[in-house]
Amino acid sequence: MVTIQEHPLMKKIAENRSSLTPKGRILGDYILKNPRKVVFMTTKELAAACEVSEATVVRFVGQAGFDGYSDFLQTLRDLVDTELTLADRVDLTNLNKPGANRFQQEIFREIDNLKQLYKSVDMDSVNEVVDRLYQSPALYIVGSRASYPIAHYMGWLLGKIRQNIRTLKGSDTACIDCLTIAPADTLVVIIATSRYPNELIRLAKHVRRLGQKLVVFSDSALCPLNNFATLKLVAPSKHIPVFGNPTNITCLINYLLLELAGRYGDRLKAHQEKLEQAYRENDILFNLDTF
Structure with a gap:
């Protein structure tokens, strides 16, 4: 895994140090020295x-090549998120802090995350993925x-729209077999x-070796699977989660499903x-008439 200090952003800062002003x-x-602190700082706090x-x-x-401070923080956030262990995440969130209104905080974080998705999503790529979901004879959805x-959520609902859907668990080695003999x-x-x-x-490497088309859904531009993707969709979060944050990717999937369903018409x-x-x-399902 590439460490924070090995990332191009951090290497650029280190290599260009001599050309910076004293304050720079x-x-x-x-x-x-303090990427995990800076990622939570405003411009005012960092300046202070x-x-x-x-x-x-x-x-x-x-000078670092960003359009604004928020873009800089998003890149730093993705770097820090990739490096954090479970214990690190707990420490960052002050879970033991007394009197914390965690429900309200979590709601506001989710709102921030959805705003980040709305601002950053590449709609051209999204619509191209819808085209692929519509045109491909068979779809294999993989998660781990x-x-x-x-992945199960997406695969299950795709089955309500079209045929030839398979959902695979990436941690099952039989997944290699299924992908190898797939059409x-x-x-x-x-x-x-x-x-x-x-x-x-x-699995991403294997899919590309087989010559199949690969779409990667991830939560960061730094996701290593993006390097093997035919198409990639990134649903970034503004905040670093403790245990995970499925909201943005799920929201993106819901949109894709609605767009896909609209293309089938009478079918x-x-x-x-x-x-x-x-x-x-x-x-199969609860029916009030037979209750």
């Missing part, structure tokens, strides 16, 4: 910690660990969330009527 060097050194002006912070971020429930025109969708299980990275109705008949004949 102070900022750069502080960021290199380094005893420089906010204008100096803004100039520094621009925290991302498997999301050549299968579209594989892998959902990966930080901290990115190695089994999903291996969608026929497909769903067939399913509903099977539900009734086999007493």
